[in-house]
Amino acid sequence: MATRSEKWKIKTDPALLCPKLEAIHDLSSNIIAKTYDTIDRLYIDCSKILDKYGIVGSNRTIYRAFMEELYHICNTFTGESRNIQASAIYSKYLFYGCDGNVLIEICKMFNIEMKVSILKTYSKGTLFADGSEQTLLEFIGIGVISGHVDLQNMEDGDVVTIRYYIKLKEGGEYKLYEEETYVGVQGKPVVHFKPVAVDVALKITLQQTAGTYKSFDYNFIREGWL
Helix, strand or coil: CCCHHHHHHHHCCHHHHHHHHHHHHHHHHHHHHHHHHHHHHHHHHHHHHHHHCCCCHHHHHHHHHHHHHHHHHHCCCCHHHHHHHHHHHHHHHHHCCCCHHHHHHHHHCCCCCCCCEEEEEEEEEEEECCCCCEEEEEEECCEEEEEEEECCCCCCCCEEEEEEEEECCCCCCCEEEEEEEEECCCCCCEEEEEEEEECCEEEEEEEEEECCCCEEEEEEEEEEEC
16 A cells, blocks of 8 residues: 555656646636736726725725725535625724725725615604593604603602504504503603514504603614615
């Protein structure tokens, strides 16, 4: 039985290797040439983006590194796997302090439409209680909603109930999701509406059922995607 070293000598025998190398030389050269042409073009396109955003000097290096990582994953992954990898890399470079708008433009070089979570004020104002169940918020669509309402004006004898309703299907009815009642002076007057993810509709109401009617400031934030 041949030893490993003997097998290695046979595999690396110049008499055997040279014909193999000659056979693949032209093919390999063409592949390498196309790869380098692609990389050169990517560097040029990336430089145009960096110029557009006024990124100069050594600050350009980290964005080029981001581009190189995207190039690698695009040659390794496809479909949703590619998008997941790109999102992870995007988050990493945001953590490094990169400008998200620049990173998104670089993603577009690879036809990757990055979905970025953003927060926006959805609605804010003041509700004047009248004893009925009044709507603080009605959101229709897909998103994550959170917010706050200020119960600072509540006094002894006041009773306020806040309710969440969710609609689970188009054309369906709102169903009660959660209900909280607050009585009298509030030691911690700001109520936080925990984030609720919906894909049809959400409604949040306030009803003052006892005491002199008060006013309540509120604001709601929507988390969505670019």
